[in-house]
Amino acid sequence: MVTTTHDDRHGTAGSADDLLAIRGLRTEFGTGDRTVRAVRGVDLSIARGEILGLVGESGSGKSVLASSILRLIRPPGRIAAGEIVFDGRDVLAMNTRTLSRWRGRDIGIVFQQPQGCLNPVRRIGWQVAEPLRLKKGLGRRAAWDEAVQLLRSVGIPSPESKARAYPHQVSGGQAQRVMIAIALALRPKLLIADEPTTALDVTIQAQILELLRDSCRTHGTSLLFVTHDLGVIAKLADRVAVMYAGNIVETGSVGGILESPRHPYTRGLMDAAPRLRSSEGERLRDIPGSIPNLARPIPGCPFAPRCGLRKELELDRCDREMPPFVQSAERHAVRCWGLPEMRTANRTNAAAPEREIVR
Amino acid sequence: MAQYVGRRLLLLVPVILGILLVTFLMKALIPTDAVTAMYQGQLSGKSAEKAIAALQAKYHLDLPWYRQLWFYLSDLAHGNLGESVRLHKPVSAVIGYRYLNTIMLTGAALAIALVLGLTTGIVAAAKRNTWLDVTATTIGLFGISMPAFFFGLLLILVFSVWLRILPVVPHGPLAIVLPAFALGIIEAAPLSQVTRSSMIDVMRRDYIQAARARGASELALTIRHALPNALIVVLTIVGLQIGNLLGGAFIVETIFSWHGIGELAVNAIQWRDFALTQAIILVSAATYLMVNLVADLLYAWLDPRVELTA
Secondary structure, three states, rough: OOOOOOOOOOOOOOOOOOOOOEEEEEEEEEHHHEEEEEEEEEEEEEOOOOEEEEEEEOOOOOOHHHHHEEEEEEEEEEEEEEEEEEEEEEEEHHHHHHHHEEEOOOEEEEOOOOOOOOOOOOHHHHHHHHHHHHHHOHHHHHHHHHHHHHHHHOOOOHHHHHHHOOOOOOHHHHHHHHHHHHHHOOOOEEEEEEEEOOOOHHHHHHHHHHHHHHHHHHHHEEEEEEEOOOHHHHHHHOOOEEEEEEEEEEEEEEHHHHHHHOHHHHHHHHHHEEEEEEEOOEEEOOOOOOOOOOOOOOOOOHHHHHHHHHHHOOOOOOHHHHOOOEEEEEOOEEOOOOOHHHHHHHHHOOOOOOOOOOO | OOHHHHHHHHHHHHHHHHHHHHHHHHHHHHOOOOHHHHHOOOOOOHHHHHHHHHHHHHHHOOOOOHHHHHHHHHHHHHOOOOOEOOEEEEHHHHHHHHHHHHHHHHHHHHHHHHHHHHHHHHHHHHHOHHHHHHHHHHHHHHHHHHHHHHHHHHHHHHHHHHHOOOOOOOOOOOHHHHHHHHHHHHHHHHHHHHHHHHHHHHOOOHHHHHHOOOOOOOOHHHHHHHHHHHHHHHHHHHHHHHHHHHHHHHHHHHOOHHHHHHHHHHHHHHOHHHHHHHHHHHHHHHHHHHHHHHHHHHHHOOOOOOOOOO
16 A cells, blocks of 8 residues: 555654654645645654754745744744644644743754844843743853853854844854854754754855754754755755655655655756756756745645656646655655656556555 | 033033024014013003113113123023013022922823833734724824813813812822823823834844744743833834923913923913023923933933944
8 A cells, every 4th residue: 555644654754752743734824715825734753863954945835844843833824734743742732821831942943044033132141041041940140151151162252252242243153153052052852943054154054054963963952954955954964855835745864865866856956956066068957937826726746837757757647636655765755656656556546556565 | 422422412502502593583573572561551651661661771672682692691601591570580590490390290291101101002012903902002092183281171170170089270299190191191192102013013023033932921022022122112202202291391281280391481471571481491402402312322222233423
């Protein structure tokens, strides 16, 4: 039997001792005809200590997915369906008070624009010390001292004086280090980094990535790294999930995905990524078309209108039906009707393939 | 900072000079003076005319306006504000306690405006689009539309005439309540609306969402994170409103017979008592300018991005 989205064997929804398990998550914005379905039934899990890269282009829903984990979706947005279990706790069942007590303690988050995420009228030290005072119950003095230590640990030079500085007095790279210090202040079990290096200079990017990786490895913190940059994933992650139009289309180990991407979209993403040492005259190939309108129903595979494979094989089924996940290797799962094993299944039974194709 | 304050205080001098020049010019356009206003129609005959002329000469009222200005300035340089023609007293002696009364009244009104305006603004922003918000906004709209003199009369009618719980005339410690509320509530209304919109704007910022993401409660977000930012905008309005309060005091003091410089100013103008009017204008202008200086200093204190450069 073909594995379905709720089967644990294909690697998207992992084992029971995962730190985070998301099942069937749907996040929507607006109401009625104009409802934008940004996340369309996502299964995702993160193991303890694992670094998971979530890749997709702008509008793929990857940031919405990341925000949904902390229930940071503000009205008119809402989590319409699904399940989020973090460390055995049902996140969607929490009330407002429980939620704000839980946030920050177990999950830290770092956003794209570090400068905008720091309160302009509060000293940096105050902002780093705040979770220590509110959640750890430290006194003003003790919290400040620990904040200085945290700033030192994320590589801020002369942390004592920087703690007294205001956000507009530090650079973007330093502001992002401050954000990381705040996110890690309470030693969370999971760190979510939502495109943390996109707004920074290239030279600073590498430093921030290293800092994130080292901090997580040292303390065994899991990391969900959201990015549109496959190159960053290659350097950082253990595992990758590729997201397209609100769906995860392929997931697997970094090695597996980068060496043998199977979904046409993943392959397109890799071809579109510029390589520094490319052979002369080699052209970058873009993916024609754009992401579908997420306010419309998408009956089939959302990538079908842009998919070269669908065109080549003339697979009508792509337009009608969302393909299920197929386990193609150890912890590597893909959903595409164009896979060779799916094509045999198509011939056997067009409606519901019954042959065991999980290898 | 000290340098900044010093420069701002120095700037007061040309501003005060400008105000003096304008008021003396305006005075030159008025066809009558204090002496004539006092004795007109009451005295007649040659001797009366002589007496009036003598009085006018005593107060330099017979001179052209620029020479009067010169006498005034040289007196002012010696700390002498002149003498009230009508009250036969030095102006400084008349103004002193009345100025304190006005400061007390506007201070109380400002406190009422701040407490009411800020709390209703913050609550309305936090409970945006609920019945609480709608009620606060509607009442605020009434407050903005209502002139101080009408609101003052309304308060007298309700609390002094109907309910008989507060005095109309200034008597006893409760006397300040009605005029202070008449002034304060009217200023609270725009303050509330500015606070509300400023809070709503700040609550949408990334740093609020970031603070929420790390587990700050909604109360902590409002008070610890958003309010200090929202106050920057509110402060600008408060600085302007103190000018309104001083202006409004002229009317409210007259309605409630509150012995402040506002009530005195209305009388002084009717008496054409120029030394008195001039002194009140000077004191009010200086107060307003000082308040603005304090507002600017507070501004720099609230917003670390602001640097004081004169």
